[in-house]
Amino acid sequence: MDAAITQRIDALRAAIRHHDHCYYVLDAPEIADADYDRLFDELTALEAAHPELVSPESPTQRVGGAPQASFAEVRHSQPMLSLEKCTTRTELEDWFARCRRELDGAPIALACEPKIDGVAVTLRYEDGRLRLAATRGDGTTGEDITANVRTLRSVPLVLEGADVPALLEVRGEIYMPLAEFESFNARARAAGQKTLVNPRNGAAGSLRQLDSRITAARPLTLFCYAVGECSPGWVPETQTEVLQALGKLGFRVNPEAACFESLDDCERWLEALLARRQSLGYAIDGAVLKVDRRDQQARLGAVTRKPRWAMAFKYAAEEATTRLIAVEFQVGRTGAVTPVARLEPVFVGGVTVSNATLHNMDEIARLDLCVGDTVLVRxxxxxxxxxxxxxxxxxxxxxxxxSAPAACPSCGSPIVRPEGEVVARCSAGPARCPAQRREGLRHFSSRLALDIDGLGDRIIEQLVARDWVREPADLYRLTAERLATLDRLGDRSAANLVAAIAASRETTLPRFIYALGIREVGEATAQALALHFGSLDALLSADPAALETVPDVGPVVAAEVHAYCSDSERRAAIADLLAVGVRWPDPVRREGEGPLSGEIWVLTGALETLTRDAARDRLRQLGATVTDSVSKKTTRVVAGPGAGSKLAKAEALGIPVLDEAALLELLERFDPDHVGA
Structure with a gap:
């Protein structure tokens, strides 16, 4: 192999990486586009002639090959924490005062950055080379989007500089600049193609393309703002220095970021940023303030998966005027008929708005709304x-x-408005109303219910339109061969969907109850019903009086649950689900079987040692019922920092209140092996 060819390829790669950095990161191109194209074309030709020299880090390899079948799950080495939010100066000042108290009055410098309205990602580099890119997901587990992120020229594939750590995870926000978003949509409209809804949705959808070539055609870029896992000793001592270090490694950091020694200076910066919001070139929904020194961050720590040393300040909603051109009516899964306003498109809060919620006819009457009116949209x-x-x-x-419609816009059945309710409803059930069936399937397959991955709105629309699924149990009778005939669903995707549907057969009783879509029964009520009755048979046979003994189930909820469980069509649908193999561990421990049996607990405020979910689970395992609201039936309340109206109500009712230390002591006494788990 001619050494000169190898040297020329290396030189071309270095030159292209340099010019990519100048153009996409620094926004300061040094050569004309035609000169850049000549360098790129020469490298492409040399690699084609010498394929043995092609490297994954070559600029020519940013766009991947064959589409992926799906996105693999990635567990973050360090959680990607969410941020506490505030919307007023008072809340911001209260947060700063809390930080000062926790730090014994020590001076605090604050690092301030615009809050980009995009998609949070983490980039993992090993030995200076990009090895993994993943979405935030739920903060603990995200999706592997490496192939797509490699197509972004603002993302370095190889880190440059003298101080490159062996391991480095960088957190950032991928977004679509406003001008590029508008240009992309203009080209799409001219070509008769589907346009993007808004820059944030456009960025999210672009990153979830199974074909990275589609992502490469989207105008995406990123700002980096934090470091996750990295080699020991590399992370600088302040947030400001972190951004400087990332910039030296070739990452794009926001030039608007600043550091101030006082909260007053921060607030002036916030006002100036808001005034320039529309001229920034990208969508923001506020700003992030962080305690600058990392040693102070460590002292402040985190609570309920949110760092106590950072605050997201959300700007107030924007308003604009436009014309109401129509009011249409939509039907939900419980038959509720809801009016939706169709508006002349108007730019509000960083997006173009053409629809708005109207809730019900009483709201229309309150507004004295007519089609053709000029309205204020927020x-x-x-x-x-x-x-x-x-x-x-x-x-x-x-x-x-x-005017309110007299008949259901989906099935034509009469619309009724039950006495005492503000919502009008279709008088037919889901078996006869396609809209209710469609919304019911969306609910049944949702994350908190049976959690069927891949069963999206487009597929559900087709399943209902073709009358293939009349009841949820019909989902489990679908075959890959039949699904593959749906629009834009190939053999592989159909097989994956059938597998996901089959996997959803294994569930839990609370999820199953929630998935049924009983009116007035949310996730917490479904959990309470499952805990109280212990089995589906016991729930189905319960009368209203028995149902009202469940914590936080009053006469209205009890009547809805009893009506649902007494309906012959509903019971037949439940039996059909059991017949196709939907099942769960049985029996569920009933209330009355643990040391805290008969007690009703409420958690409010922040917890530091346990997450709220963990504390709730531990109490339930000991036989307690945990609810979301304080009532005369409540036995005890656990109150942490930030407890508000629930604590005040508990004190007014004379209900015993425990702090977190007392809760931990109680858990230790009853179950020492699991406390703090």
Whole structure:
């Protein structure tokens, strides 16, 4: 092999990496696009002529080959923690005061960064080479998206510099710049293709493409902001120095980041950032403030999977005016008929809004809303658009009042409004109403229910439209051959979906009860019913009086559960699910079988030693019932820092209140092997 060829390939790779860094990270290109293309074309030709010299880290190898079948799960070496959020100056000042108290009044410098509205990822480098990229997921487990992230030219495949650690995990946010988002959608519209909903959804969808070539065609970039697992001794002593070190290694860090010695300076920075929000070139929904020194971060620690040394300050929702062009009615899984506003598209809170929630006809009457009105739209929490008001004096003579439909828009059955309810409902059940059936299947397969991976909205729409699934049990009779005939679902995806459906047969009684979609029964109530009755048969045979003995189940919930369990069609559907093999460990321990039997507990505020979920599980294992609200039936309340109205109500009712130390002592006394687990 000619050494000159090897040297030329190495030189071309180094030059291209340098120019990628200048263009995509520093935003300071040094050569013209045509000159860059000549370098890239020369490298491509040399590698084609000498395939034995192709390296995975070569700039030509960013775009992968064949599509993947699915995304593998990745367990994070260090959790990707979520952040506590606040929306007011008072809350921010309270957080800062708590930090000062915990640090005995020591001076605190604050590192401030814009909060990018994108997708959180972690990048793992070993010996300076990118080995893994993963989504945040639930903070503990994410998805392997390495092939897709490799296509981003702002992500270095090889780290440069003199101080490259042997192991380095970098946390960052992948996003789609606003100008590139608009350009992408303009090209898609011109080509008659589907457009992206907003920059954040566009980034998330792009990263979850099984074909990395699709990701490569999307205008994605990232800012890096933190370090996870890394070689001992490498991490600098402050957050500000972490960002500087990442920049030296070739990562893109936000130039808006700053560090201040006082909270007043931070608040002035927040105001200035908000004023420039629309000119930043990317969507933000606030800012993140962090205690700058890592030794102070360590002293403050974390609580309930949130660092106590950081706070996300969320900007207030944005508002805009637009015209209401129509009101349509949608049908939910319980038959609720809900009005939805169709709006002339308007840019609010970083996204283009064309729909808004109206809740019910009473809300329409309260607003005095007519089709054709000019309305004030607020993107509440920067997420859910709402119509706040009709603009006074702007009603056109042609405006039309909104009338409630008399028949279900899905199946044509009469719509009824039960006495005392604000929601109108379709009088038919899911067997006769496609919309209820569709929404019921979405609920049945959701994460908190049977958790059927891959059964998305598009597939459910087709299953209902073709009348292949009339009851949830019909899902378990589907074959891969039949599913493969659905639009955009190939043989491999069909086989994966059949496997996921089959795996969902193994569940738990609380999940099964929740999956049934009984009106008024959420996750907590399903758990309480399972614990109280211990078996499905006992629940099905319970009368309203027995149901009302379950903690936090009142007459309304008891009536709904009894009506559901007494309905012959519902019972037949349940029997069908059992017949196709849906099952769970039996029996579930009933209340009354542990040392805390008969007691009703409520957890409020933050816990430091245990997570809330862990404490809830431990108490239930000892026979207690754990509910979300304080009532006269509540036996004891555990209150941690930040406890609010629940603690006040408990004190007013004279209910014993324990702190976390007392809870741990009680758990230690009853079950020393599991305390703190």
């Amino acid at each position: 993107r509440a929490g920067d997420v859910i658009p709402q119509i706040m008001a009709v603009m006074p004096g702007a009603r056109a003579p042609s405006a039309e009042p909104v």
